[in-house]
Amino acid sequence: MTTLAFPTVPKFSLHRPARPMMARDADAMYWMSRYVERAEHTARLLMVNANLLMDVGDLAPKFLREQWQGVLTILRAEAAPPGDAKSLGSRIAHHMTFNADNPNSMYTGLSRARENARAIRENISAEMWESINKLYWSLRGDEAVARFEDSPDDFYRQVMNDSMLFQGLTDQTMAHDQRWLFTQLGKYLERIDITCRAVETKFNILQQVKMESALRTIQWMAVLRSCCSIETYRRNHAGDMDPLRVISFILLERNFPRSVRYGVAMAHQALAAIRAEINPLQIDQGERILGRLSAQLEYAEPSEIADEGVPAYMQKMQAQIADVAVAVQKAYFLY
Numbered sequence: 001m002t003t004l005a006f007p008t009v010p011k012f013s014l015h016r017p018a019r020p021m022m023a024r025d026a027d028a029m030y031w032m033s034r035y036v037e038r039a040e041h042t043a044r045l046l047m048v049n050a051n052l053l054m055d056v057g058d059l060a061p062k063f064l065r066e067q068w069q070g071v072l073t074i075l076r077a078e079a080a081p082p083g084d085a086k087s088l089g090s091r092i093a094h095h096m097t098f099n100a101d102n103p104n105s106m107y108t109g110l111s112r113a114r115e116n117a118r119a120i121r122e123n124i125s126a127e128m129w130e131s132i133n134k135l136y137w138s139l140r141g142d143e144a145v146a147r148f149e150d151s152p153d154d155f156y157r158q159v160m161n162d163s164m165l166f167q168g169l170t171d172q173t174m175a176h177d178q179r180w181l182f183t184q185l186g187k188y189l190e191r192i193d194i195t196c197r198a199v200e201t202k203f204n205i206l207q208q209v210k211m212e213s214a215l216r217t218i219q220w221m222a223v224l225r226s227c228c229s230i231e232t233y234r235r236n237h238a239g240d241m242d243p244l245r246v247i248s249f250i251l252l253e254r255n256f257p258r259s260v261r262y263g264v265a266m267a268h269q270a271l272a273a274i275r276a277e278i279n280p281l282q283i284d285q286g287e288r289i290l291g292r293l294s295a296q297l298e299y300a301e302p303s304e305i306a307d308e309g310v311p312a313y314m315q316k317m318q319a320q321i322a323d324v325a326v327a328v329q330k331a332y333f334l335y
Contacts, residue, residue: 021178025123027333028116029179033170033186035113036132039106040163041194045071045226046093047156052222053089063209068092070205074197077104093152098145106159110136125173128166135162178277181270185328188267192260193321198226199247200314206243217241224250228258247310248302260317261297268294271328278332286327293320 021029049071053064068088072079080088080095099105114136117129138144138158148155167187174180202223206216220241224230233249253259257266268290275284305313 021182021332023333025120026178026182028120029123029182030186030328030333032113032116032120032132033183034190035109035116036135036163036166037187037190038109038194039113039135040160041191042075042096042104042106042109043156043159043163044228045074045198046096047153048222048225050089050093050152052218055218064088066205066208070201071096073201074194075104076197077102093148097148097155098139107139110139123179125169127169127173131162131166131169135159135166138162178274181274182332184270185267185274188263188270189321189325189328191258192263192267193318195227195250195258195260195263196314196318196321199223199250200311200318202226203243203247203310203314220246229256232256232258244302244306247305251305252297252300252302254298261294264290264294264297267324271324274332284327284331286324286331289320289324289327293317 049067053067065088069079071092075096077096080091083091095102095105097106100107100111102108110132114132117124117132121129144155170180170183174183202219206219211219220243221230224233224246227250229250232253233246236249236253237245249256249259251260254261256262268287271284271287271290275282275287308316
């Protein structure tokens with residue numbers, strides 16, 4: 001008996017197999033996100049440091065210089081143009097906010113973020129483009145310097161709020177595919193790096209200076225504010241500003257999105273998801289480093305940080321994050 005052969009019915013799926021993004025598009029997504037995150041941290045550090053110096057009153061010129069130099073160290077920026085000591089804070093604020101010749105200023109960073117966004121205009125939502133354009137022109141507009149001089153705090157808060165608005169729009173208006181994963185990777189690597197530098201630098205400054213316990217408490221509160229962590233810390237440790245407890249919270253808090261541990265876990269998840277779509281049979285070097293670091297932080301204890309020394313612990317973590325960034329560059333942006 002002859003069996004009739006029927007043609008095979010094609011199978012259709014709404015989920016098309018993932019293809020690697022073009023290297024230049026992935027690179028632009030990643031750096032757009034890093035530069036926006038960097039602008040937020042720059043604004044917060046400048047605002048917190050200026051408010052701290054008003055809270056503590058008159059300081060010795062040497063300590064005043066160290067406080068502002070600490071901000072430049074955290075942001076890896078060159079010294080501000082020379083001038084008298086009284087105008088130091090104002091000079092550094094303008095240098096880090098509006099100086100187009102300063103590669104680490106907010107002006108430069110947001111210009112680069114917008115350039116990257118323009119290059120991938122078809123890959124981001126209209127809301128994201130409008131948000132980053134608005135953030136850019138808040139520093140480029142003719143009235144920007146006047147608004148800044150009228151109220152630096154309001155100016156910095158606008159930058160911080162616009163940065164978080166951009167991140168929210170990214171989460172809510174983009175498909176959570178490779179494009180979104182690269183924005184998450186850039187955001188969290190930037191956040192981890194600058195948080196580690198802030199803790200290391202502030203710890204070094206405070207270790208070198210003898211001061212009353214009340215002033216020291218104000219200083220550690222400023223460290224928490226610099227990492228956008230003061231309210232959450234207070235809910236967990238009311239009235240306790242022990243330095244090791246503060247540092248452990250910033251590093252090891254499991255469920256807080258500004259902690260280093262959380263950032264490492266999210267960066268690891270993003271990089272693992274990118275690799276799983278592009279090359280599921282191989283684990284790349286960046287994912288390997290983040291996986292080890294995530295496991296280390298998951299089981300770390302404050303005593304380990306104290307035994308190794310806070311600066312050494314922070315420097316080792318920064319070196320690992322730098323290695324991740326290099327590995328990502330080689331694996332996804334240079335082929």
